[in-house]
Amino acid sequence: MRGARSLATCWPVAEKLWWEAAMEEPGLTGCPLSAKTASFQTNANYLEMVKRERGDPQTQLEAMKLYLARSGLQVEDLDQLNIIHITGTKGKGSTCAFTERILRSYGLKTGFFSSPHLVQVRERIRINGQPISSELFTKHFWSLYHRLEETKDDSSCVSMPGYFRFLTLMAFHVFLQEKVDLAVVEVGIGGAYDCTNIIRKPVVCGITSLGIDHTGLLGDTMEKIAWQKGGIFKSGVPAFTVPQPDEPLAVLRDRAQQISCPLYLCPPLQALEEGGPPLTLGLEGEHQRSNAALALQLARCWLQQKGYQDAGELKASRPSLPGQLPLAPVFQPTPHMQQGLRHTEWPGRTQLLRRGPLTWYLDGAHTTSSMQACVRWFRQALHRCQRPDSGSEVRVLLFNSTGDRDSAALLKLLQPCQFDYAIFCPNLAEMASTDNADQQNFTVTLDQVLLRCLTHQQHWSRLHEEQASPDPWSTPSREQGGPASLLLAPHPPHTHSASSLIFSCISHALQWITQGRDPVFQPPSPPRALLAHPVADSGAMVLQEAATVHVLVTGSLHLVGGVLKLLDPSLSQ
DSSP states (O other), rough: OOTOOOHHHHHHHHHHHHHHTTOTTTTSSTTOOOGGOOOOSSSSSHHHHHHHHTTTTHHHHHHHHHHHHTTTTOOOGGGGGEEEEEEOOOOOOHHHHHHHHHHHTOOOOOOEEEEEOOOGGGGEETTEEEEOOOOHHHHHHHHHHHHHHOOOOOOOOOOSSHHHHHHHHHHHHHHHHHTTTTEEOSSSSTTTTSSSGGGOOOOOOOOOOOOOHHHHHSSSSSSHHHHHHHGOOOTOOOOEEEEOHHHHHHHHHHHHHTTOOOEEEEEOEEEEEEHSSOOOOOOOOSSSHHHHHHHHHHHHHHHTTTTOOOOOOOOEEEEEEEETBOOOEEEEEHHHOOOOOOTTOOOOOOOOEEEEEEEEEOOOSSSHHHHHHHHHHHHHHHSSSOOOOSSSSSEEEOOOOOOOHHHHHHHHHHHHGGGGGGEOOOOOOOOOOSGGGOOOOOTSSSHHHHHHHHHHHHHHHHHTTTTTTTOOTOOOOOOOTTOOOOOOOOOOOOTTTTTTEESSSSSHHHHHHHHTTSSSOOOOOOGGGOOOOOHHHHHHHHHHHEEEEEEEEOOOOHHHHHHHHHHHHGOOO
């Protein structure tokens, strides 16, 4: 081990070491990216690598098994982890969080591997819900690094796995050495060819709600994406999914039948609440009920498979319709299950932070369907807020979107929320920082990300020019105050209703939004340039005088992570 260096803060140094070790012949095709272009928070380099190698994805799974063997483990060793393997497009992280917290409520020692992280890379590997310590991360990182270094093949260009693969291997080693009772493993991308899919015998599998994302890797239709997600099914291993559109659900059913995987459709959470108290969820948003319903089935199935008796009393079963998937059992959630759901935390997803006059709404939605859920949650949260007796209420959108995602479609869904200001900035916490590597993506330049922000702003401006178009969120057939309505409470037109600004980093954006009124976020005096724009100057006065400021941060989990890093410094410790 190399001294007492903390890899939580020296991660770029560590990754540079293995990239340099693999770059002795950088001109050879198939070598990993250089250290200068490695991505430290996003999976940008992993995505690009997979895109290049997707011609033979099965070979990549075999390569992952070889890396595992070189690290000192065989795929059979992973059986000891009693894994719950979860994939999906929307809500897979939240479902993992619910599942882990439920089983921890039974007194079990849990491991939890997820991606991406929000602030520090250690968040990806958790024991009993907590990111592993800097010391433990350092210990396991160098142990794995040295094993791989000692077993490298000099005839091969690639001696070290890429970023995501390395962390996946490291998670397996951590969980085995820490002797967890079970591990909840979230798929990185897809399922069939994801590097977590070397797991040969999970206890149970789950697939959350499907949608369109990562089309360059997974396909451009729901059916193609469903085929990829169904790749985690294993023969004889129970699997559960939530209601899906008919076509992708049929693909999942066929995938399961081909390998004799018993696949069940989760009944809604309401069915499990009948005859008992309503379930309280630690995560806000109506869409979390679907994730919680799946988590309950996964946890119950795991408990039953492992011989636990206290797994919930069955209620009257509901017959499945002919030709459809069999329904999962309807049962009474146990007190442990209820406690787990109630105490689940998953930062950056439907998260509220109240700070003096400011309320922060943080949600990493980045697909059209997840953005729809985000907007519903935001609107419902605003309805519950007590309106100020005097003074103005200001709504601010802080947005960024990366990769091949359709930012115009995302912004169109957000536009009817009647924001007074729309702020765009890159996923860069600060302009100049020596300890910010966990938040950076070195595959792009500052000019590139600022141009992307300019594109977002142009989309937003065009949407305001088209304001005469109908609100896609409105429900004309109901009264505005009706229980099924998601319309906002009256928000009078504001003189700055179409105003938008671009900032070069998250810190500058937050300095302008907060105007020194957030009791925790108190940076040095903002640069004079922050008020150089007329909108910034006039908007600063509006924000200073507002009785209430509601700030929705969305479009990218990495943006949310950067905001959390600044709003809650304890997350960086």
